[in-house]
Amino acid sequence: MLLGIHNEPGVERTPIASLDKVVRNLLQRLLGENEDRQSFVVFAKTDDIVLTINNLGGLSQLELHAILDETMTQLRTDYEITPKRIIRGTLVSSLNGLGFSLTLLKLDEKMLPLLDQVTDAPGWVAATKPSTTNLSTDIRLRLREDTVKLSRMKGKHSLISFRIMLSFYTVDPVKFEAVLKEISKAITADEPAITHFDTVAGDGDCGETLLAGSNGLLPL
Numbered sequence: 001m002l003l004g005i006h007n008e009p010g011v012e013r014t015p016i017a018s019l020d021k022v023v024r025n026l027l028q029r030l031l032g033e034n035e036d037r038q039s040f041v042v043f044a045k046t047d048d049i050v051l052t053i054n055n056l057g058g059l060s061q062l063e064l065h066a067i068l069d070e071t072m073t074q075l076r077t078d079y080e081i082t083p084k085r086i087i088r089g090t091l092v093s094s095l096n097g098l099g100f101s102l103t104l105l106k107l108d109e110k111m112l113p114l115l116d117q118v119t120d121a122p123g124w125v126a127a128t129k130p131s132t133t134n135l136s137t138d139i140r141l142r143l144r145e146d147t148v149k150l151s152r153m154k155g156k157h158s159l160i161s162f163r164i165m166l167s168f169y170t171v172d173p174v175k176f177e178a179v180l181k182e183i184s185k186a187i188t189a190d191e192p193a194i195t196h197f198d199t200v201a202g203d204g205d206c207g208e209t210l211l212a213g214s215n216g217l218l219p220l
Contacts, residue, residue, distance in 0.1 A: 002029070005056075005094050023070045024078075026102050031079055041106060043081065048107040050115065050127065051075070051083040055090040056097030064088055067100055072130065082130060085115055089125035184214040 002010040017025075031043055043049060053068055068088055075081045084107065092101075105111075115127045187210050195207030 005092055019070050023074055027074055030104055045080045048084045049081060050085045050105040050107060052087040052103040054092055054101045056099040057090060057093035058096040058098040059100060085127040086130055087125050087127050091125060184218055187211055187214045
C-alpha cells in the first residue's frame with residue numbers, strides 16, 4: 001500500500017483486498033481524522049475539489065472506470081464530497097504497474113478555468129465533469145407486492161444487492177429470468193459458429209467463454 005513510483009517502500013503490506021476496501025483505505029488516509037493524521041490537507045464539504053485517478057500503467061479502461069465508480073460512491077456517501085472535475089488516465093506510470101493512485105486537489109477560483117483549458121500536450125488527460133444523472137444506484141426487483149434489492153439467487157427469493165451505472169429501474173423477475181434463458185439458448189446454439197470464427201480470426205475461446213458464463217449464470 002502506497003508504494004512509490006520507483007518502487008520505494010510503502011506504509012503497509014496486506015493481502016490483496018476487494019476494490020471497496022482498497023479505496024476506503026486510501027480515502028481514509030487522504031481524508032481521515034485519525035490521531036496520527038496522515039493527511040496534510042483539510043477538505044471541507046463545500047470545497048471545490050478535483051479527483052485524479054492515475055493508472056500506474058497496467059490497468060484497463062474497464063478497471064479504471066470501476067475504480068472511478070467506487071471512489072465517487074465512497075466520496076459522496078462517506079464524506080459528502082462531489083468533485084468538480086475528474087482526471088482519469090495514465091499520468092505518471094511505473095512501466096506496466098498493476099496499480100493506481102488517488103489524488104485530491106483543492107481548487108481556488110483561478111484554478112478551475114485553467115484545468116478546463118484545451119491543450120495539445122500529448123501526455124495530459126483532459127478533466128471531465130462528473131455525471132449528475134447516472135449515479136450509481138441499486139437495480140431493484142418487484143417480488144409479489146414488495147420492491148427489494150436485486151440479489152444473487154441461491155433460492156427463489158434469496159437476493160444480494162449490487163450497484164450499477166444505470167438509472168433506477170423496476171424489473172419483473174419472471175420476465176428477467178425468461179430473457180436470461182432465451183439468451184442462454186441462443187448462446188448454446190451459436191457457440192460452435194462463434195468458436196469457429198474466433199479460431200479463424202483470434203484465439204478460439206470466445207464461444208466457449210460465452211457458453212461457460214451462460215451455464216454458470218442460469219443455476220443462480
